Amino acid sequence: MGGGRTRRMPRAERERQMLDAAVQIIARHGYAAASMDEIAELAGVSKPLVYLYLNSKDDLFTACIRREAAALTRAVRAAVRSALPADRRLWAGVLAFFTYTAEHPDGWTVLHLQARTHGPRFAAEADAVRAEMTAFVTRLIATAARESPHSRDLPARETEGLAVALIGAAESLADWTNTIPAATAVQAATTLMNFAWSGLGDLMSGEQWTEPVGA
Amino acid sequence: MGGGRTRRMPRAERERQMLDAAVQIIARHGYAAASMDEIAELAGVSKPLVYLYLNSKDDLFTACIRREAAALTRAVRAAVRSALPADRRLWAGVLAFFTYTAEHPDGWTVLHLQARTHGPRFAAEADAVRAEMTAFVTRLIATAARESPHSRDLPARETEGLAVALIGAAESLADWTNTIPAATAVQAATTLMNFAWSGLGDLMSGEQWTEPVGA
Amino acid sequence: MGGGRTRRMPRAERERQMLDAAVQIIARHGYAAASMDEIAELAGVSKPLVYLYLNSKDDLFTACIRREAAALTRAVRAAVRSALPADRRLWAGVLAFFTYTAEHPDGWTVLHLQARTHGPRFAAEADAVRAEMTAFVTRLIATAARESPHSRDLPARETEGLAVALIGAAESLADWTNTIPAATAVQAATTLMNFAWSGLGDLMSGEQWTEPVGA
Amino acid sequence: MGGGRTRRMPRAERERQMLDAAVQIIARHGYAAASMDEIAELAGVSKPLVYLYLNSKDDLFTACIRREAAALTRAVRAAVRSALPADRRLWAGVLAFFTYTAEHPDGWTVLHLQARTHGPRFAAEADAVRAEMTAFVTRLIATAARESPHSRDLPARETEGLAVALIGAAESLADWTNTIPAATAVQAATTLMNFAWSGLGDLMSGEQWTEPVGA
DNA sequence: TATGAATGAGGGTTCATTCAT
DNA sequence: AATGAATGAACCCTCATTCAT
Secondary structure, eight states: OOOSSOOOOOHHHHHHHHHHHHHHHHHHHOTTTOOHHHHHHHHTSOHHHHHHHHOSHHHHHHHHHHHHHHHHHHHHHHHHOSOOOHHHHHHHHHHHHHHHHHHOHHHHHHHHTGGGSSOHHHHHHHHHHHHHHHHHHHHHHHHHHHHSTTOOOOOHHHHHHHHHHHHHHHHHHHHHHHHSTTOOHHHHHHHHHIIIIIHHHHHHHTOOOOOOTTO | OOOSOOOOOOHHHHHHHHHHHHHHHHHHHOTTTOOHHHHHHHHTSOHHHHHHHHOSHHHHHHHHHHHHHHHHHHHHHHHHOSOOOHHHHHHHHHHHHHHHHHHOHHHHHHHHTGGGSSOHHHHHHHHHHHHHHHHHHHHHHHHHHHHSTTOOOOOHHHHHHHHHHHHHHHHHHHHHHHHSTTOOHHHHHHHHHIIIIIHHHHHHTTOOOOOOTTO | OOOSSOOOOOHHHHHHHHHHHHHHHHHHHOTTTOOHHHHHHHHTSOHHHHHHHHOSHHHHHHHHHHHHHHHHHHHHHHHHOSOOOHHHHHHHHHHHHHHHHHHOHHHHHHHHTGGGSSOHHHHHHHHHHHHHHHHHHHHHHHHHHHHSTTOOOOOHHHHHHHHHHHHHHHHHHHHHHHHSTTOOHHHHHHHHHHHHHHHHHHHHTTOOOOOOTTO | OOOSOOOOOOHHHHHHHHHHHHHHHHHHHOTTTOOHHHHHHHHTSOHHHHHHHHOSHHHHHHHHHHHHHHHHHHHHHHHHOSOOOHHHHHHHHHHHHHHHHHHOHHHHHHHHTGGGSSOHHHHHHHHHHHHHHHHHHHHHHHHHHHHSTTOOOOOHHHHHHHHHHHHHHHHHHHHHHHHSTTOOHHHHHHHHHHHHHHHHHHHHTTOOOOOOTTO
């Protein structure tokens, strides 16, 4: 027996296959309902090999979270790393975010939902990404406020609250967008910017935020 | 706590105790990690009684979700049932929402996180609440837009997207607020209204949204 | 609440209801799969009453077996109690047997199958009936042999074996007959007599079947 | 018996051990009372291995029934496959039958009693064997009747009834024989042939037993 | 006579994990 | 690099049985 599986491949590639399988199954069945058997089978290897490489179910989950967290972080960081005005940097980051969530729905589910619902150890891993994104937005708001003509002074707690709200809005839109077949990352990003930057009040007055040209 | 089970009580009361225990344990350990033994012990009864009354672990979870969903829905509905201007109705609803999440953190966790991560059957139960809240906000935005002096015409999809964003922002703030000991529901509601109603753009210009007096 | 059931009836009648219910459920689901809950519900009483009257599941089963055994024994005994020639007494007994099994299929199943498959304690109860019937047939054969013109002398062991075979044939025909809607007790009895008496008749005449040599 | 589990053996052999253990325990305690723990222990393995190989208690039971059914069927078929006269073929089959029941008393109990008392799914498995044996005897009787000098014409229903009676007599004798230490398969077969063939022989000669009038 | 409330005990099943090769 | 064979531990669930009224 033993036919079918392509054997003897380099460790790095095998690990990637295992993580791919794990992310998919965990996203769809939930971490607890995902069995090592299923994951090993989908990865096309035997269970002991998964243990040899990834050590335990917890470590496997942690590795999944870290990989997806790193991927998202990398994408958003790359988009934001420019020296543009605040709203254009925000736009770039938000677009990168929705692009990632649209292209990696399972990874996004693992990060956003599964990592937060199976104990603090995993939640902590996922929180790092949120914390980074929140910090970025917080700085952005603080800077913008300072640079505004009216130079408002927002208390730190309030600034962070606004950032948390914005991140939550983005997450919610990401989930929603993924349930709508035709929806695109650009649309989601536009909606979020409309909501967040211009504000509903402005929306009412017709002052809609507009996507910066050449982004 | 307090040893010595109080025996022989009417079924309704026992069921409430069981649901209380289940919500607490599921919120803290996760649905999958929550064992019926633990739940029964915290409820102060034997496991068979839990099965006699609630039938199965799945049914118990469903009952928890439904109870918490109904409680949240009831609170928000009651707050919103007035004939006030849009922003004041929104304020009332938002405040009721944050009040509930602050007073029932475990229930909120069950509804917001656990129900969404353990298969579609449970997710569907929790979605009903989100759908209702989203629909409420959607109508609110549509009405406000129509009544605004500039009478903007937002496409339905866009309106719903804005509502989804707002709900997401609220959920995110609710989680965040619950991690900060001193935070109050009023503060969270104010932050959300600042963010959502006035808009960040307005915030920059100093036109802060203000809590309506006498609410 | 509590409506529907006719309450307060004399103990004897209640017990009969309980046994009726138990026999039906045990015959159809098997003793092990029959639950006291089911039985109590079918009997229209609460479980504690079943325990009050019948004491335990084992005792309830024993009572069922005894009741059905007594009924069958009584029917056959009554039919056989005459001073007729051997074949007519056998016919009468056989007919009474098939009449009982046709009219009490559940009772027959309990006696014939359930009582024999759940431990020796119950098997012993049911064996009493078989033993009595076997003994009756054994005596009948012995008598007939002695009275036959050729006056064959069958060894006791052989005589009993023939009786066992006849009883087994009867049991098998009883089961088979119960699966055929139109079949009657008279037909079954006739088939059995054809099979058994003509065969036994030949035995009496000394025409014993002989094992083929070199088989 | 013999402590110290022999470890690491090929799957097929392990499965056989498990079935052996299951047949023994089910025959002696009854299917419902047989616990997977007991079976696993007697087989010298852990419970999970039993589940890994046999899947569930029901499937294990089914596998037992099928194995014993196949063994009995094979033995009888092999004995009967010759082109002998009817009575010699019958003798061969009957002898093979009693040989099997004597050598595999637990298997016989599983097939004859346990399989018939725990729901229709299992009963159907066991019925196949009975059906085959009944069909064989039915054909035998029909053939013999046609070939007899008096060429009696038995209705199909009657022929089948006679076969059912014969099979029942055999089953009954098998049980009885197993309770008598010194009894042999040859003795049981002889008794059955005496009972059945001489009887059938008379039937063939047209000397049918007739129901006494006025009974 | 009769029952709603409650439980000790045990069984089937599954799973993460390891051993021996 | 890779796997077939095997298990300890735990979990969901059910059932016969009893208590208090």
